Amino acid sequence: MLESKESSGSLRPKARLVHTLGSELISSEDVALVELVKNAYDADATQVTIRFNGPLKSGTGSIEVWDNGHGMTADTVRKVWLDIATPYRKEVITSESGNRRVLGEKGIGRLAASRIAEHSVITTRRTDGTETTFRIDWGQFHRDLYLDEIEVAVVEEQPKVFVSHGEASVVQGESLTESGTVVKMERLLRDWQYTDIANLRLMLERMIPPLPEGVIDSDLQAVFSVELIVPDEISELGGSVSPSDILMLPDYKMAGNVSSDGIAHLTYIERRTGAVEEITINLRVSDDLGDATRLPSCGPLTIDFRAWDLDREAFEAIKPELSQSNIGIRDYRNQIKDHAGLALFRDGFRVQPFGERGYDWLNLDLRRVNSPSLRLSNNQVSGFIFLTADLNPGLRDRSHREGLIDTPEYEDLKQVSLQILAEMESRRYKFRKRLGSGRERRSPGSGLFEKFDLSGLEALAASRKADKELVAAITETAKEVRAATSDLQEILLQFAKSATLSTLVDMVLHEGRTGLMDVDNGVRKLNIVRQRLDTFDLPEVERRIGDSLDSLGNGRALVGSLFDRLSPLAGRKRGRPQKVQLSSLTNPVSQIFAAELARQYTTLSVEVDDATVSVEPIEFQHILINLVSNAMYWVRQRPDSKRKISIRAGRDDGGSIVIYVNDSGPGVPEDKKDLIFDAYVSTREGGMGLGLSIVHTIAVEYYGGAVSVDDDGALPGANFRVVLKKRVS
Secondary structure, eight states, X not given: OOOOOOOOOOOOOBTHHHHIIIIISSOOHHHHHHHHHHHHHHTTOSEXXXXXXXXXXXXXXXXXXXXOSOOOOHHHIIIIITSTTOTHHHHOOBOTTSXXXXXXXXXXXXXXXXXXXXXXXXXEEOTTSOEEEEEEEGGGGGSSOBGGGOOOXXXXXXXXSSSTTSHHHHHHGGGOOSOEEEEEEEEESSOOOHHHHHHHHHHHHTTSOOOOTTSSOGGGOOOOEEEEEOOGGGGGGOEEOOOOGGGGOOSEEEEEEEOTTSEEEEEEEETTTTEEEEEEEEOOEEOTTOOEEEOOOSOOEEEEEEEOOXXXXXXXXXXXXXXXXXXXXXXXXXXXXXXXXEEEEETTEEOTTTTOTTOOTTOHHHHHHHOTTTOOOGGGEEEEEEEOTTTOTTOOBOTTSSSBOOOHHHHHHHHHHXXXXXXXXXXHHHHHHHHTOSOOOXXXXXXXXXXXXXXXXXXXXXXXXXXXXXXXXXXXXXXXXXXXXXXXXXXXXXXXXXXXXXXXXXXXXXXXXXXXXXHHHHHHHHHHHHHXXXXXXXXXXXXXXXXXXXXXXXXXXXXXXXXXXXGGGOOOSOOOOEEEXXXXXXHHHHHHTHHHHHHTTOEEEEEXXXXXXXXXXXHHHHHHHHHHHHHXXXXXXXXXXXXXXXXXXXXXXXXXXXXXXXXXXSOOOGGGTTTTTSTTOOSSTTOOSOHHXXXXXXXXXXXXXXXXXXXXXXXXXXXXXXXXXXXXX
């Protein structure tokens, strides 16, 4: 019998692990170079120079990254730089000067060079110190070696590079401080084309935001610049990297600070009018159930959002201020799109890939589909969100150094950003309405279909009885227009019905599934009886069948009730107004929402006059469904115990039908009361902007009435007043 033996072993990483960490976890050569620039930033450099030495072909050429930071001693190289995944930066979180929060924490950014070339030669010097040079052949890390079998020779000698009249003085010029580091990456792994360097330049332009002094806190303003040195044939890509001057001339700007308790102090600036508005917002975020009652957890932020209109009118307004006097509208749009996107800056440095062209992390393009009149697309916005590693610890990088981990803090950051962007969007929409470049809503009382009224022309033709042919032509034309108008009204009603039904989809799915669960349960019980019929006596069989039928009956009743409640909305055509009791119109609506109201702990009260009115039931119920659905959304921003909605309906002294839907939500801000009835304009995030527009269309177009937001509701939130005048007696 074998006796037990105990032994030990040790983990020995293969050398190719370094290749995995450096080459495969960094997505592109551009990102690799940015990682090296970030290392220079952590070394307190004020100037970084990236030099391209041709021919920039695979197996030849080189790329060098120079900085004037504090440099390293030979001892630091051996004990820190060569220590892969060193905890040094987690333990020492500020730069040597104490002025910068360091960007690197994982200790693997130095391996980025393995993505670019076959080997690297690093030379570094501290002020008044010796110069240290070491060479790394990245090809060794592809061989079948263990990591501790790879030797790196570290040579310490008298300075020759970082000295006056040395190579560093040629590259860095006046920024030479006789200290610094250069990483020379030789024998490139791939060809570098014109577009590759142009894309790198654009990425570097986005690294430091173009904000003038005083716009954000001074500690976020890093003294840091980057320069490119390129071959003569592409000299236009060389020189100091700076953002396009278009970024300094936005049509709209919203900037300010968000405190850790969700209070935003913002300034809105409108370039073309010179308008400046100070805004304070108490931000709240939604939980998984959609209840917006919680303080954001993302931490304090500094925000600067800039937006542009891309039409010709906006271009002509900005053109005199641009440094490129010969720029055309296509170039104008392309420059904005090149710099578009919402960028995150941690401790003064951009987090990849936030702010990259096409990286729409807030889904602005999809959001705009629902509300094209109001929302901005991703290619119209250039934004800067500033945070710090110390004050925003929940916003953490992914292991591959691009993007943030999906934490609750990150989700809150998205909601906060969208709420602030929405404030800018609503002000932009009002400006464009005044300007006349946006689609304006019809004013109450001057409905769309009134423009098709030819009664005046018919009366004029009737007075010209001598021209019978003209009278007949006008009469026939008027008849055709009335018929076409009726058809158009029917089409709009079907559209309104479809949009209204979309608000009920969640309720239908939830209650329908509940009913089907009862049916499934009944079927399951019957199957058990069938399979075990021989083992049950008759009374047991009868009992089990009875239970099964009860489950089936409950399911059928639930689904049947659901269909009954929806059936009033199923009319295919717009009929003549019917004489009905007001209560018969409001009761089905309250029943439709009963289950959802209970789920969100909302109380609905209905107070209706005992009156007979003449209306089309479907149209009346569409008004109520859209107003109640809107109220149900907004009351979720209140605690459970304060969620209330009331419906009141009756006749006024003039015989018109008046409907009030009042809620305990946050109410409608004064500056948005003239926007919310516009089609495709919604102040709720993700809303399509159709519900209140449908209410307006039915009340004004079909009943010659009006819709307004009143201030005297019994509940403290929004109080919608709808008046129906025509055809209601």
